[in-house]
Amino acid sequence: MPTFPNARYLFGKTEYAHWESERGKQGEGKVNDGSFDDSVLPVVEAGKAVMIESDHQPDPLLTIKDYPGHTPGSIAINLKDDGRQACFSGDIMHHPIQIYHPDWSSQFCWDQAMSARSRRQLAGGLRREQRTALPGPLSRRQRGGTSRPRATRSASNGIGHDRRGRTRGGPAVKFRRGF
Secondary structure: OOOOOOOOEEEEHHHHHHHHHHHHHHOOOOHHHHHHHHHHHHHHHOOOEEEEOOOEEEEOOEEEEEOOOOOOOOEEEEEEEOOEEEEEEEOOOOOOHHHHOOOOOOOOOOOHHHHHHHHHHHHHHHHHHOOEEEEOOOOHHHHOOOOOOOEEEOOOOOOEEEOOOOEEOOOOEEOOOOO
């Protein structure tokens, strides 16, 4: 059962097709340590999935852009509101050094050359458009942060609560011209 039963879940057609094919090759429960069967298939089976093409705009404030390489259908979600812009870049960058050396790929990239092209394209756009980057997999130490107030953070999105129960935001990296 999907976590949010009234929500529509957007899945990139390319990404979904890739993992569906991998499931056919590897077997049930084997893809990404079972996460495809555990987290994706129940949404699709419940009829809550909407398969989208890359470069999709589900809302006037949100744009989904294709950045393949880490996986065949890697995407970034761009948010624009009140003149400010942010980019949720997911797994496109795994380490801060990739900002300065986008050609350095991890062993987990599906296509390292394509992944490097996508990182260069993403970083260039972030600098040009003065967007705030919100990368997914970077650790708290890699993202920067403060030791006070101490916060517990979720591994999936970097959002957590401090000791007083106040919500603390996730990762943010500002790209500036000439960096």
